[in-house]
Amino acid sequence: SQQGEEDPQALSIQEGENATMNCSYKTSINNLQWYRQNSGRGLVHLILIRSNEREKHSGRLRVTLDTSKKSSSLLITASRAADTASYFCATVANQAGTALIFGKGTTLSVSS
Amino acid sequence: DAGVTQSPTHLIKTRGQQVTLRCSPKSGHDTVSWYQQALGQGPQFIFQYYEEEERQRGNFPDRFSGHQFPNYSSELNVNALLLGDSALYLCASRFDLGGYTFGSGTRLTVV
Numbered sequence A: 001s002q003q004g005e006e007d008p009q010a011l012s013i014q015e016g017e018n019a020t021m022n023c024s025y026k027t028s029i030n031n032l033q034w035y036r037q038n039s040g041r042g043l044v045h046l047i048l049i050r051s052n053e054r055e056k057h058s059g060r061l062r063v064t065l066d067t068s069k070k071s072s073s074l075l076i077t078a079s080r081a082a083d084t085a086s087y088f089c090a091t092v093a094n095q096a097g098t099a100l101i102f103g104k105g106t107t108l109s110v111s112s
Numbered sequence B: 001d002a003g004v005t006q007s008p009t010h011l012i013k014t015r016g017q018q019v020t021l022r023c024s025p026k027s028g029h030d031t032v033s034w035y036q037q038a039l040g041q042g043p044q045f046i047f048q049y050y051e052e053e054e055r056q057r058g059n060f061p062d063r064f065s066g067h068q069f070p071n072y073s074s075e076l077n078v079n080a081l082l083l084g085d086s087a088l089y090l091c092a093s094r095f096d097l098g099g100y101t102f103g104s105g106t107r108l109t110v111v
Helices: none
Strands: A006-007 A010-014 A019-024 A027-038 A043-049 A055-058 A061-067 A071-076 A085-093 A106-111 B003-007 B012-014 B017-025 B031-037 B044-050 B053-057 B064-068 B074-078 B086-094 B108-111
Touching: A006 A055, A010 A019, A010 A061, A019 A085, A019 A106, A027 A061, A027 A071, A043 A055, A043 A061, A043 A071, A071 B031, A085 B012, A085 B017, A085 B044, B003 B086, B017 B108, B074 B086
Parallel strands: A010 A106, B012 B108
Antiparallel strands: A006 A019, A019 A071, A027 A043, A027 A085, A055 A061, A061 A071, A085 A106, B003 B017, B017 B074, B031 B044, B031 B086, B044 B053, B064 B074, B086 B108
16 A cells, blocks of 8 residues: 655656655654655665654755655755656654555656 | 665566565665565555564565575565566665665566
8 A cells, every 4th residue: 555645746847947746644654765766667765854853955855844744845956857757755654664655656857 | 885686677477477586685784675566656565574584564465475585685476476466576675774775676577
């Protein structure tokens, strides 16, 4: 079963613009992680934010977490064509082991 | 430092057959998880191994089984293959409570 829902399902922007993807989830979490997947290959870990954190930065990435609304957002600033990929949020639920539960993803297309 | 290695990369099997997929975790990683990803969907958790034992299992039938070896490598076995088992199978490893490192996957096609 899917835990999260990403929004939008697809996003098309121009190089240099910012891209924002949102994720909502259902249960109490230990942490939330964002992954990128290029062309149906393996996933690449981007960033992990713990339930007691509200915002985290990594390079051009900014992630926010609102546990009261059970939602997170991923902002990619100054997008590049190489950012074209599918982006997934994944949660690790409290008291439910450490498995990642993924949403369906957002497909980002960045055109030059 | 090699990441997660999966083999084979592609596989075609016939309905009813059995398949074994293999995974070598990233060096230093002791926990291995397996995921099934259907086309256009997010990965679905199958099971996780730590210290050679299955520690957590997702909503998959008993046809899906696994094993972890003393060197932390892992196998995923699927018996009595169905057409619906066609998917990308991803292996992921981690150490402690950090993020996971994923392999490039095995693309399984059942005909």
